[in-house]
Amino acid sequence: MTENSVTDNSWGGPAGRVSPRLAKNALRNWRERLIEGLLFCMAAVSVLTTLGIVYVLVKESIIFFQHVRIVDFLTDTRWTPLFDDAHYGILVLISGTLVSSAVALAVAIPVGTIIAIYLSEFATARVREVAKPILEVLGGIPTIVFGYFALMVVTPLLQRVLPELPGFSLLSAGLVMGVMIVPYVSSLSEDAMRAVPMSLREGAYAMGSTRLQVALKVVVPAATSGLAASYILGISRAVGETMIVAVAAGMQPNLTFNPMEPAATITSFIVQVALGDLPHGSIGYLTIFAAGLTLLLITLTLNVIGLWMRKKYREHY
Amino acid sequence: MNPNQHPYPVKAEARKLNFFYGLVQALKAIDMPLYERQVTALIGPSGCGKSTFLRCFNRMHDLYPGNRYEGEIVFHPDNTNLLSTEVDPIEVRMRIGMVFQKPNPFPKSIFENVAYGLRVRGERNRRVLDDKVEQSLKDAALWNEVKDRLKDMAFNLSGGQQQRLCIARALATDPELLLFDEPTSALDPIATASIEELMHDLKKRVTILIVTHNMQQAARISDHTAYMYLGDLIEFGKTDEIFIKPRDKRTEDYITGRLS
Numbered sequence: 001m002t003e004n005s006v007t008d009n010s011w012g013g014p015a016g017r018v019s020p021r022l023a024k025n026a027l028r029n030w031r032e033r034l035i036e037g038l039l040f041c042m043a044a045v046s047v048l049t050t051l052g053i054v055y056v057l058v059k060e061s062i063i064f065f066q067h068v069r070i071v072d073f074l075t076d077t078r079w080t081p082l083f084d085d086a087h088y089g090i091l092v093l094i095s096g097t098l099v100s101s102a103v104a105l106a107v108a109i110p111v112g113t114i115i116a117i118y119l120s121e122f123a124t125a126r127v128r129e130v131a132k133p134i135l136e137v138l139g140g141i142p143t144i145v146f147g148y149f150a151l152m153v154v155t156p157l158l159q160r161v162l163p164e165l166p167g168f169s170l171l172s173a174g175l176v177m178g179v180m181i182v183p184y185v186s187s188l189s190e191d192a193m194r195a196v197p198m199s200l201r202e203g204a205y206a207m208g209s210t211r212l213q214v215a216l217k218v219v220v221p222a223a224t225s226g227l228a229a230s231y232i233l234g235i236s237r238a239v240g241e242t243m244i245v246a247v248a249a250g251m252q253p254n255l256t257f258n259p260m261e262p263a264a265t266i267t268s269f270i271v272q273v274a275l276g277d278l279p280h281g282s283i284g285y286l287t288i289f290a291a292g293l294t295l296l297l298i299t300l301t302l303n304v305i306g307l308w309m310r311k312k313y314r315e316h317y
Numbered sequence: 318m319n320p321n322q323h324p325y326p327v328k329a330e331a332r333k334l335n336f337f338y339g340l341v342q343a344l345k346a347i348d349m350p351l352y353e354r355q356v357t358a359l360i361g362p363s364g365c366g367k368s369t370f371l372r373c374f375n376r377m378h379d380l381y382p383g384n385r386y387e388g389e390i391v392f393h394p395d396n397t398n399l400l401s402t403e404v405d406p407i408e409v410r411m412r413i414g415m416v417f418q419k420p421n422p423f424p425k426s427i428f429e430n431v432a433y434g435l436r437v438r439g440e441r442n443r444r445v446l447d448d449k450v451e452q453s454l455k456d457a458a459l460w461n462e463v464k465d466r467l468k469d470m471a472f473n474l475s476g477g478q479q480q481r482l483c484i485a486r487a488l489a490t491d492p493e494l495l496l497f498d499e500p501t502s503a504l505d506p507i508a509t510a511s512i513e514e515l516m517h518d519l520k521k522r523v524t525i526l527i528v529t530h531n532m533q534q535a536a537r538i539s540d541h542t543a544y545m546y547l548g549d550l551i552e553f554g555k556t557d558e559i560f561i562k563p564r565d566k567r568t569e570d571y572i573t574g575r576l577s
């Protein structure tokens with residue numbers, strides 16, 4: 001463009017006062033700011049709460065580790081913080097947590113996935129309408145109810161098949177915990193599979209696949225990242241679950257990998273101490289912060305793995 | 318319109334074909350042959366029923382409730398009505414392949430995408446799979462670009478490569494009839510040209526039915542053309558004749574409207 005054409009442009013002259021129809025709207029501006037501020041405050045509250053929890057856990061754990069060496073905490077094979085001969089081997093509680101979670105996941109992941117595949121790929125709309133609310137109700141039952149169900153119904157039933165099963169066991173608690181987690185896994189997995197576009201299914205059907213082949217060979221692989229996320233959520237629920245193990249697994253610390261034995265988990269130990277009459281600030285009381293920090297680190301690791309899996313298996317459709 | 322005038326045998330033939338989405342009739346009494354080892358193009362304005370017609374051939378409409386066929390599509394050499402309730406749609410799809418508008422590779426490696434149809438049919442022999450995958454990729458003019466990365470995920474290919482992969486996938490099972498629903502509408506001119514060239518080679522061994530919005534493409538690649546309008550088949554004939562002197566005014570308007 002030449003210089004001429006710019007000056008010739010009748011629209012390009014110096015601007016006068018801002019016309020009222022284009023002027024800034026002070027009131028709208030102010031309202032937007034206010035709403036933005038409110039939203040920010042709410043987000044800040046949840047972040048601050050989390051930070052507060054981490055702060056307390058870390059601060060109290062530091063005091064704890066001034067009395068107990070970290071090496072002992074990580075390698076000792078006894079957990080007897082309330083005895084005169086006190087030992088603080090967190091492995092004992094981790095073993096209980098791992099075994100009960102493993103039992104629970106051995107139930108929840110296969111059953112949850114199968115339900116999800118059925119609901120997403122096979123069920124008619126009518127069946128889905130009935131089944132989904134039922135699953136949601138299952139997910140809404142308070143865990144204490146599951147705990148007593150394990151103790152009073154499942155354990156006696158299991159004892160008929162396994163006579164040597166004690167009254168409290170990781171097996172019984174884990175199985176019921178698995179049932180409790182099924183709806184979480186199935187609901188998220190189903191969402192992931194239903195998000196797979198129809199064009200992919202049509203492509204598979206057009207190749208002469210059966211319904212089952214479409215579901216297993218195409219839909220499930222396409223939904224990998226969502227399935228992984230649902231499993232990670234299931235694992236987090238299992239590791240953090242408290243009432244079922246506190247009620248049905250017994251609370252005696254026990255370094256074991258046998259689900260047929262009673263044992264304490266990290267969470268059930270925390271309940272035990274928090275409800276007991278240990279003086280605040282005593283070393284026994286401080287153990288719950290160290291145990292809590294351990295739990296936090298485990299779930300944090302799981303979440304990081306989950307994020308990483310999500311990135312790695314990101315859906316490409 | 319008399320099939321006997323043509324030197325090619327009929328591969329499939331729609332007879333009084335009606336199709337309904339629920340209560341909405343999308344195809345109205347269509348009579349049309351597909352000649353063996355010929356390319357037949359379906360043209361017509363958007364919404365006229367081209368995809369609907371195409372998807373009758375591999376019973377794709379069976380996937381959704383409420384769809385209903387009336388009439389017949391007779392498939393040769395079996396001389397069987399594909400739409401009969403006694404025909405298994407899975408068997409139909411084993412013999413009639415389809416390539417979609419948008420490339421839809423499976424979330425698997427390049428190799429497994431092409432091997433998919435064979436695996437679905439129970440093929441386990443590694444040698445057979447290897448040979449067939451290589452041959453199909455060659456037939457789809459993709460082999461040279463991917464031979465060193467067969468284990469890569471199919472998503473990493475470009476759009477045009479993905480579409481050729483979908484063609485290779487369909488070819489691997491030796492279909493007798495291949496259905497293409499606007500296979501190049503999502504591709505750039507170069508990828509489009511390579512797929513058109515491919516179709517030209519393919520028709521030596523398979524019958525092809527293709528939906529296209531591109532008149533030049535229909536004129537370039539097809540032997541026969543069908544013009545559809547509002548669910549009716551308005552005109553069917555040799556592509557030269559349809560494009561040079563259509564018999565129906567509506568066909569002429571459509572073609573000239575697009576070509577000029």
Ligand SMILES: Nc1ncnc2c1ncn2[C@@H]1O[C@H](COP(=O)(O)OP(=O)(O)OP(=O)(O)O)[C@@H](O)[C@H]1O
Pocket residue numbers: 338341343361362363364365366367368369370
């Ligand atoms: N699932 C469906 N349910 C109800 N009506 C449908 C459905 N799919 C298509 N139709 C209708 O059937 C008619 C034909 O659609 P079709 O998709 O076959 O058109 P088309 O010729 O392929 O168009 P385009 O060139 O836009 O792809 C249209 O009127 C459309 O609205």
Ligand SMILES: [Mg+2]
Pocket residue numbers: 367368369498528
């Ligand atoms: Mg269409």
